[in-house]
Amino acid sequence: MYIFIGLTYAISSLHIILALMSIILGIISQSRELVWMAHSISPLWSGVFFALCGAIGIICARQKGLYVILCYVAISIVTLIVDCVNIQLLRLGLVNIMTDGQAYLKEQKDLLVFTALIISLIECLMCLLSISVGVRLSFDATKKKFRKKEGAFYVQILSEKDIVVVSKPSSSKQSVSAHESVQSFDRSST
Structure with a gap:
């Protein structure tokens, strides 16, 4: 049961590291663009969700309360959805023109878009892992394995x-x- 607490710390730390990388990529990508494009700004706001998921995961591992664990699972699900939208927006950065169902790729591929796509895919895997660990922690919390045996009275x-x-x-x-x-x-x- 305490293996899952350590795993929660590790996953949450990876969420925060990926969030910082995504935000830095978003800032660099946005500073190179003349106009705000969806694929250049999406790593910024998705990085905020990654960081939020990591922070709630660390709080969850420290407090071990049922409601905090359920918040961790819920924010992991929301982060997974945001990450799927982020992947779709980043894919738009790889195409030049889309007409009648045909997508024409850009001649020069942007390395930042590929890096942001890889970070987003890793974040998807981390979200799936954090959902499964959070569900396991919620089962342990409902069985009161984390409660202290000794109270005030x-x-x-x-x-x-x-x-x-x-x-x-x-x-x-x-x-x-x-x-x-x-x-x-x-x-x-x-």
Whole structure:
């Protein structure tokens, strides 16, 4: 179960690294263009989603709460959808003209578009992996494997009428003395 926590840290770190690479490629690509094109700006906004997915993954691995894990799975799904749209927009950067179902490729291929496509494909794989790890973590969280055994207080039921709220877990000697004190309290009150 803690293997998946470590795997979540690793996947989230890769999300953040890919986000930084994508944002840097988007900035370089956009600075070379005279006009904002969809294929040149798409690595910027998709990189923001990659970074968001990585940040929520790190928070998920630290807190191990069910709602944070479900947010991680949800943002991974959204990032996967955004990444698929990003791939389609980057493909537009490879074609020159599209008429009647025919696509004519550019004579000079842009290396930045190919690099951004490779980063997006790796990010798709990371999103699929983070969804599967997040689902596994949610099963572990619902089975309460990450919960601490010791809380601020607990309720001890001594008999049908006697309930004691104890602030710290007691040993067997303390519970016997607590049981005797409750019984003595009941005898004195009657």
